[in-house]
Amino acid sequence: MNKLLILIIAILSIGTSLQAQLEPGAGNWKTWFISSGKDHRLPPPPAYKNEIGQVLLAQQELDSAGWQQLLYWNAGAPGYRWADMVNKLWMSDTGYNGALANMLVGVGIYDATIAAWDTKYAYNRPRPFTTDKRIKVYVPRPESPSYPCEYSVAAGVAVTVIGNYFPAMRDSVNKMAQQLMAARIAAGVAFPGDTRAGFELGKTIALKEIERTKGFTPATAWDGKMPQGPGVWKGKRPMFPLAGTNKTVVLESSSQFRPAPPPDFAKDMEEMKNYKQTFGTRANAFYWASNNFWFDALNQKIFEHNLHLNPPRAARLYAFTAIGSYDGFVACWDAKYAYWGQRPDQYDTTWRPLIPTPPFPGYPSGHAALSGLMGELYSYFFPADKVYFRKKATDAAESRFQAGIHFRSDNDVALELGRKVAAAIIQRAKRDGVAEASPLAKGGDR
Numbered sequence: 001m002n003k004l005l006i007l008i009i010a011i012l013s014i015g016t017s018l019q020a021q022l023e024p025g026a027g028n029w030k031t032w033f034i035s036s037g038k039d040h041r042l043p044p045p046p047a048y049k050n051e052i053g054q055v056l057l058a059q060q061e062l063d064s065a066g067w068q069q070l071l072y073w074n075a076g077a078p079g080y081r082w083a084d085m086v087n088k089l090w091m092s093d094t095g096y097n098g099a100l101a102n103m104l105v106g107v108g109i110y111d112a113t114i115a116a117w118d119t120k121y122a123y124n125r126p127r128p129f130t131t132d133k134r135i136k137v138y139v140p141r142p143e144s145p146s147y148p149c150e151y152s153v154a155a156g157v158a159v160t161v162i163g164n165y166f167p168a169m170r171d172s173v174n175k176m177a178q179q180l181m182a183a184r185i186a187a188g189v190a191f192p193g194d195t196r197a198g199f200e201l202g203k204t205i206a207l208k209e210i211e212r213t214k215g216f217t218p219a220t221a222w223d224g225k226m227p228q229g230p231g232v233w234k235g236k237r238p239m240f241p242l243a244g245t246n247k248t249v250v251l252e253s254s255s256q257f258r259p260a261p262p263p264d265f266a267k268d269m270e271e272m273k274n275y276k277q278t279f280g281t282r283a284n285a286f287y288w289a290s291n292n293f294w295f296d297a298l299n300q301k302i303f304e305h306n307l308h309l310n311p312p313r314a315a316r317l318y319a320f321t322a323i324g325s326y327d328g329f330v331a332c333w334d335a336k337y338a339y340w341g342q343r344p345d346q347y348d349t350t351w352r353p354l355i356p357t358p359p360f361p362g363y364p365s366g367h368a369a370l371s372g373l374m375g376e377l378y379s380y381f382f383p384a385d386k387v388y389f390r391k392k393a394t395d396a397a398e399s400r401f402q403a404g405i406h407f408r409s410d411n412d413v414a415l416e417l418g419r420k421v422a423a424a425i426i427q428r429a430k431r432d433g434v435a436e437a438s439p440l441a442k443g444g445d446r
Helices: 002-019 052-060 064-074 080-092 097-123 150-165 167-186 192-212 266-274 279-290 293-304 311-339 366-381 383-402 408-430
Strands: none
Touching (some): 052 167, 080 097, 080 150, 080 293, 150 167, 167 192, 266 408, 293 311, 293 366, 293 383, 311 366, 311 408, 383 408
């Protein structure tokens, strides 16, 4: 009887151990700007027994400020806070590097996470809370080895990319990274050696990816030449006139899906002037002009599917979204400055739009292009919500017509452009060797 009981306990222990392995094969997933995760495997970790006392001391010294940092950095996947930060920086950036920085944070964290997962399962270092019963765990228990710390990996990438493209932020983001690493130690889920190694790995990957993407943005200044004649956009300082010359990641070129030239906007203008606004149409226009729906929706879905507890899968979603934003932006701006399509308040100078007109050509609509792209991308990754996301894409496009700053033609071609870019990115996702989390995303009509 005792032998049987021991056998049952042993079998259960093995099963529990296997269940605690989170994505043990993620170290083999296909990367973007590095050769592979294995090529960046770290040397063996130091003996953790020498670091147990440091973890205990960190927990003993936790004060209210420390608890705030612990709770702040534990929210979401390792890249969540950094993706939110660079997304906002990009939206406020007036140069050409904002979109590139946003893309590199997403892709860099993914590539570095894959490298980290290769190292984790090469050495299987235990988490602090499993090595000494005095160590408490103050966050959800990670189901992966401790070395290197995945949150520190993300911090190393983000600090390096943000510091490179937004140098005024360098000191601030470095301080934040130190707070993050201290928080992971105090939480009982990482040894100091795990955080140091993770941070350095993230920095190394980010530097390689910054070097790899040199030349992605224009090296020369815009010559200031604008087309003349009827039907073209006119303005003093057009924004991002060379963005369409950026090198793309998935697309063969920025012009791969360039739409046909814009039509004469006479019918579009007549439709706009005859459009009957309602409270709902105005609300839709203001909503999409003032909210970053797609980033918020991605985070919501990651939380709903508990993918924030799965760093490799969360990083993959952030990476594909960042690449979609980048390639979609470049493709849309290629078309904008290929045609210099006129805005409604230029076509008819008596027209007064509901919101200020952006300082760049109208055809095709940027909001509609990126929404068409994200609607399809999210429908692939979260197929149960495809009707919802596709409806949101059309709502976003319609909002620009309702706001009076885009003709319907601008929106229609932009939605199609975005969907084509998304289709190319989805094909890349199907070839990266990762089984989708949802069984509904394995092909077929979504």
